[in-house]
Amino acid sequence: MDKNIVFRAAAIIIFLVLPLLVKSNYLLGILIIIGLYTIIVIGLGILMGYAGQVSFGHAAFFGLGAYSVAVLSTAYRWPTFAALLAAVVVPGLLAALIGRPTLKLKELYLVLATLAFGILVHIFFNEAREITGGPSGLTGIPYLSLGGLVFDRDIKFYYLVWSTVLLISLGVNNLIHSRVGRALRAIRESEHAAETSGIDTASLKLQAFVFSAVLAGLAGGLYAYYVTFISPSPFGFHTSVLFVLMAVVGGLGTFWGPLLGTGLVVALGEILRWAVPLAIPGAGGEYQIIFFGVILVVIMIVKPEGLGSIIKFSKKSVEKGVR
Amino acid sequence: MILEATGLSKYFGGVAAVSDVSFSVGEGEIFALIGPNGAGKTTVFNLITGLMSPDKGSVVFKGRSLIGMQPHRIAAAGVARTFQNLQLFGRMTVLENVMAGAYLRGKSGFLQSLARWPGSISEEKRIRQESLDLLSDVGLDSEADLPAAALPFGRQRLLEIARSMASGPRLMLLDEPAAGLNTAEAKELAGYLKRLREQGISMVLVEHDMETVMDVADRILVLNFGIQIAGGTPHEIQASPEVIKAYLGEDEQVA
Numbered sequence: 177m178d179k180n181i182v183f184r185a186a187a188i189i190i191f192l193v194l195p196l197l198v199k200s201n202y203l204l205g206i207l208i209i210i211g212l213y214t215i216i217v218i219g220l221g222i223l224m225g226y227a228g229q230v231s232f233g234h235a236a237f238f239g240l241g242a243y244s245v246a247v248l249s250t251a252y253r254w255p256t257f258a259a260l261l262a263a264v265v266v267p268g269l270l271a272a273l274i275g276r277p278t279l280k281l282k283e284l285y286l287v288l289a290t291l292a293f294g295i296l297v298h299i300f301f302n303e304a305r306e307i308t309g310g311p312s313g314l315t316g317i318p319y320l321s322l323g324g325l326v327f328d329r330d331i332k333f334y335y336l337v338w339s340t341v342l343l344i345s346l347g348v349n350n351l352i353h354s355r356v357g358r359a360l361r362a363i364r365e366s367e368h369a370a371e372t373s374g375i376d377t378a379s380l381k382l383q384a385f386v387f388s389a390v391l392a393g394l395a396g397g398l399y400a401y402y403v404t405f406i407s408p409s410p411f412g413f414h415t416s417v418l419f420v421l422m423a424v425v426g427g428l429g430t431f432w433g434p435l436l437g438t439g440l441v442v443a444l445g446e447i448l449r450w451a452v453p454l455a456i457p458g459a460g461g462e463y464q465i466i467f468f469g470v471i472l473v474v475i476m477i478v479k480p481e482g483l484g485s486i487i488k489f490s491k492k493s494v495e496k497g498v499r
Numbered sequence: 500m501i502l503e504a505t506g507l508s509k510y511f512g513g514v515a516a517v518s519d520v521s522f523s524v525g526e527g528e529i530f531a532l533i534g535p536n537g538a539g540k541t542t543v544f545n546l547i548t549g550l551m552s553p554d555k556g557s558v559v560f561k562g563r564s565l566i567g568m569q570p571h572r573i574a575a576a577g578v579a580r581t582f583q584n585l586q587l588f589g590r591m592t593v594l595e596n597v598m599a600g601a602y603l604r605g606k607s608g609f610l611q612s613l614a615r616w617p618g619s620i621s622e623e624k625r626i627r628q629e630s631l632d633l634l635s636d637v638g639l640d641s642e643a644d645l646p647a648a649a650l651p652f653g654r655q656r657l658l659e660i661a662r663s664m665a666s667g668p669r670l671m672l673l674d675e676p677a678a679g680l681n682t683a684e685a686k687e688l689a690g691y692l693k694r695l696r697e698q699g700i701s702m703v704l705v706e707h708d709m710e711t712v713m714d715v716a717d718r719i720l721v722l723n724f725g726i727q728i729a730g731g732t733p734h735e736i737q738a739s740p741e742v743i744k745a746y747l748g749e750d751e752q753v754a
Contacts, residue, residue, distance in 0.1 A: 350614070
């Protein structure tokens with residue numbers, strides 16, 4: 177327990193000091209992206225690790241959040257906070273709508289259904305030119321302003337995003353150790369036993385799905401305010417797969433998993449982008465993907481429970497004196 | 500009568516797993532379903548708890564039909580069960596298993612749980628205490644913080660009973676609770692079941708351990724190949740030639 181608090185306190189101190197040490201805007205930008213993706217992966221972790229449902233369509237909710245902000249704050253000139261609220265509500269409502277039939281499906285069928293949903297939404301971003309601007313996207317998104325505070329610089333955005341991550345982590349930590357969290361974990365362990373204990377498994381899975389979509393939408397909305405320009409390309413199938421990858425590499429059902437998984441996958445992508453051309457002159461993007469794949473496969477072989485389990489196990493050994 | 504099953508039938512691809520089975524369970528009664536493996540006892544449980552729906556017949560609990568109800572609604576109506584092949588929440592602790600079983604006794608929803616609303620904290624305390632009490636009833640309180648999967652088999656059975664009690668049921672369906680227990684443990688279990696009966700909880704017991712059945716059951720129904728072949732008090736059942744035939748085979752002599 178003590179060790180756990182030390183870890184968390186250290187993480188918060190690092191979070192506060194890091195941008196002061198980071199001199200380059202490029203690195204600060206990466207930290208912001210890691211924060212935004214962590215928000216999504218936390219939600220996906222609840223869905224996959226606790227409710228036991230896989231989604232290969234979460235880039236769609238991410239994109240819907242981003243486009244809600246982009247469309248409403250430019251064409252309709254909504255106040256930025258109202259548009260951010262819409263970025264949460266729109267994906268949430270859509271998840272509630274498609275969740276009921278979709279979550280009845282199991283395993284591969286659920287994967288296919290969420291995948292198809294993701295592709296459909298991506299096509300919508302590309303083709304609904306009047307609303308989304310088509311492949312060229314939307315520009316001129318204003319800076320987010322909350323109660324007089326305008327997030328016009330990366331450093332401000334950094335603190336906003338990571339405070340959000342912190343808040344959500346605390347909430348999710350509460351959730352997991354609550355009546356609802358236990359019920360979600362029970363579904364993962366034995367759906368029959370959960371049902372016959374009186375747990376409405378269908379409804380809880382749907383709530384977890386909507387929650388994860390809401391978080392993805394929030395991240396999308398913040399993303400739009402951060403980059404101030406969006407196009408369909410970051411919201412495609414590839415991104416959905418990356419989210420699942422981050423959740424699994426980090427470790428499902430662990431506190432640190434989303435942060436570690438997201439950090440590693442994003443950092444690895446960036447490192448390979450300059451390291452691979454150094455090692456193999458003239459190598460294209462495909463080479464990066466190969467290295468990416470190999471490294472992740474190695475991690476999954478060495479630590480199949482995910483990176484988050486490293487901290488989890490050391491915590492247990494302190495508590496119980498076992499292992 | 501708290502439970503009335505009438506003409507229950509369930510077919511799997513033309514094979515009758517359960518065929519025209521009828522029985523009723525009184526308030527505070529321990530009713531045993533016995534019979535050889537494959538006689539359809541677990542199927543009867545699945546039909547009552549809504550995990551399967553019968554092809555024919557009715558199940559009425561406290562005057563209300565359970566047919567077509569979702570399993571979690573049947574649980575909320577007051578029916579709890581255990582599983583023959585243990586369905587514990589293995590990676591959760593012993594205490595968390597019981598607390599998860601107490602889901603129906605709480606109200607906190609998704610948002611209250613996220614925000615740790617004051618109401619949800621006091622509710623959590625109450626459920627924790629009630630769950631600890633249930634664990635001490637079955638003698639598992641000292642193992643409360645172990646992962647459920649780490650318990651020995653016999654203790655896991657007890658945990659499953661404690662978990663199903665946590666929902667506050669009026670009727671318990673116990674699927675082979677004594678399987679894997681040693682003689683002393685089985686005796687303890689029988690004592691616990693009798694105490695539950697004194698609290699007014701009705702039980703349907705599927706069990707192979709005849710010593711336990713004869714000790715605790717008020718009435719017994721014998722199934723063989725999905726068909727009910729005999730019913731009565733433990734005394735009557737022990738003397739029934741059909742039962743002896745079903746258990747020992749037609750042409751064999753009792754050794």
